[in-house]
Amino acid sequence: MSPMPIQPKPHSALFIAGHGSTENPDSSVPYFDHASEIRNRNLFAEVHCIFWKEEPSFREAWYLTDCEEIYVVPDFISEGYFTQEVIPRELELQGDTTVVRGKTFHYCAPVGVHPSMTQLLLRRAREVAPGIDPRETTLIIVGHGTGLNANSTKAIKNQCALLREQSEVPYAAVIDAYMEEQPFIADWHQMAQTAHVVVVPFFIADGLHSFQDIPVLLGIESEVGAAASQREVFRHNPHHLHGRNLFYSSAIGTDRMMADVILDQIHDFDTSHTPS
Amino acid sequence: MTLLQWLEHLLSQGFHRIGQIEILHGASRPAGAVDHFCVLCHEDDRETVVAALGQPEDFMIVADPQQARDISTYSEANEYRFTKGQLNLRRQWVMHLASIEELLAAIEGFYPASFGLWVAQQRGTLQVENLRVKLGRQTGMYRFAGSISDAGAQQLVQDVCGPAHQCAKKILWQLDQDTPLDDSDASRFDGIGSGLTEPNAIPLLCREACNHFVAECRKISKREFEQKSTA
Numbered sequence: 001m002s003p004m005p006i007q008p009k010p011h012s013a014l015f016i017a018g019h020g021s022t023e024n025p026d027s028s029v030p031y032f033d034h035a036s037e038i039r040n041r042n043l044f045a046e047v048h049c050i051f052w053k054e055e056p057s058f059r060e061a062w063y064l065t066d067c068e069e070i071y072v073v074p075d076f077i078s079e080g081y082f083t084q085e086v087i088p089r090e091l092e093l094q095g096d097t098t099v100v101r102g103k104t105f106h107y108c109a110p111v112g113v114h115p116s117m118t119q120l121l122l123r124r125a126r127e128v129a130p131g132i133d134p135r136e137t138t139l140i141i142v143g144h145g146t147g148l149n150a151n152s153t154k155a156i157k158n159q160c161a162l163l164r165e166q167s168e169v170p171y172a173a174v175i176d177a178y179m180e181e182q183p184f185i186a187d188w189h190q191m192a193q194t195a196h197v198v199v200v201p202f203f204i205a206d207g208l209h210s211f212q213d214i215p216v217l218l219g220i221e222s223e224v225g226a227a228a229s230q231r232e233v234f235r236h237n238p239h240h241l242h243g244r245n246l247f248y249s250s251a252i253g254t255d256r257m258m259a260d261v262i263l264d265q266i267h268d269f270d271t272s273h274t275p276s
Numbered sequence: 277m278t279l280l281q282w283l284e285h286l287l288s289q290g291f292h293r294i295g296q297i298e299i300l301h302g303a304s305r306p307a308g309a310v311d312h313f314c315v316l317c318h319e320d321d322r323e324t325v326v327a328a329l330g331q332p333e334d335f336m337i338v339a340d341p342q343q344a345r346d347i348s349t350y351s352e353a354n355e356y357r358f359t360k361g362q363l364n365l366r367r368q369w370v371m372h373l374a375s376i377e378e379l380l381a382a383i384e385g386f387y388p389a390s391f392g393l394w395v396a397q398q399r400g401t402l403q404v405e406n407l408r409v410k411l412g413r414q415t416g417m418y419r420f421a422g423s424i425s426d427a428g429a430q431q432l433v434q435d436v437c438g439p440a441h442q443c444a445k446k447i448l449w450q451l452d453q454d455t456p457l458d459d460s461d462a463s464r465f466d467g468i469g470s471g472l473t474e475p476n477a478i479p480l481l482c483r484e485a486c487n488h489f490v491a492e493c494r495k496i497s498k499r500e501f502e503q504k505s506t507a
Contacts (some may be wrong), residue, residue: 055389065392066279
């Protein structure tokens with residue numbers, strides 16, 4: 001995957017907006033990893049992570065920098081409640097670009113909806129099941145899902161459609177599945193008809209869902225276990241369940257290349273907002 | 277002045293403490309660390325660090341300001357410090373920093389947004405948000421938090437805030453424009469706590485109730501509703 005070029009912005013700040021957790025510190029590790037990766041490239045004057053559940057909070061973000069231009073990229077997997085309601089409300093944003101008490105905020109789309117996520121998912125799927133022929137494999141992209149917001153599954157459905165179209169060695173099937181709405185990930189063995197099954201969680205972090213809840217729903221674990229850093233679920237691939245070889249990946253958001261997806265969203269923002 | 281210029285000015289005035297972090301800078305640097313811009317350590321480790329010339333044998337010695345987050349994630353008792361103002365920062369580490377930029381980055385790692393909030397207060401640009409306004413803009417499952425009674429909220433401040441509980445920040449907000457917080461250890465806390473005063477130390481500021489407090493408001497308001505229903 002070759003990231004789109006982005007011009008250095010030595011007078012601008014980048015805010016990476018994440019959810020965070022009051023219970024599991026592992027859930028915010030990817031955000032800091034993405035920030036560190038971008039910081040090392042010297043593209044912005046400052047790179048900060050801001051959070052809903054941790055510090056610094058979205059509401060404190062304005063005070064973090066002297067920069068007068070700030071790009072905000074939601075490090076979220078889908079459009080929905082947080083990206084459309086919470087972040088704009090907390091940052092006092094009125095649209096794509098908002099001047100808040102003298103500072104200009106550019107609000108980009110969340111990482112999960114960017115087309116470059118497709119290549120990231122493919123790479124992750126191949127890495128987790130090395131030497132396994134995709135033509136004999138079902139690839140399942142699993143998300144949370146909620147009956148409350150139709151947008152929460154849109155990004156996954158779109159990515160699955162793109163994964164089915166990709167012209168490289170195609171997977172026998174690409175399926176979207178969810179924790180809390182149909183098709184349920186717990187029914188994976190009924191949905192998958194192949195000998196091999198690769199499951200990639202469409203989450204930013206290895207938090208409670210990807211490391212604790214989904215392994216139970218898949219049958220890898222018998223009960224919800226400890227936090228991510230204390231477990232070794234991913235080191236035991238493949239899991240032999242229901243007569244299949246099940247390969248379970250860590251959350252897609254933990255990929256180092258997610259930093260490029262953040263930059264891709266900024267590139268797209270600039271491209272679509274350049275005065276003609 | 278920029279944030280960095282504020283920090284430079286503050287250091288020249290004798291600033292050396294924020295939260296539980298001791299900043300050994302200028303003449304106070306340990307003899308073995310004079311090549312560094314400054315050395316950071318836990319306030320209770322200051323004497324040990326100075327005596328060991330900045331390199332105590334059994335201490336973790338780091339030089340990357342981004343490691344401030346790693347050091348401050350868990351307490352000595354392995355508890356997750358999801359609010360960074362807690363008074364349980366682990367000890368036995370030393371951070372050698374090469375520049376004032378690294379110092380600002382380290383402060384932000386240990387106490388996110390703390391320096392920017394303090395500078396905003398000095399500039400007169402800090403916007404304090406009272407609890408009722410904060411609760412009034414909650415949506416989703418937290419909308420119900422706004423139903424908490426004044427008495428419930430006042431009690432919650434004493435049960436959740438302040439150095440005796442989860443947080444050692446100086447509370448700037450009130451319940452609403454006309455209702456200050458009841459006098460208590462929590463509402464009275466100065467955000468410094470070590471007996472030092474500005475500019476030797478700067479306070480950790482709480483400009484609005486945090487999300488942990490909002491979540492607790494939701495629990496209390498639910499309890500109040502259930503008690504009313506069964507009365």
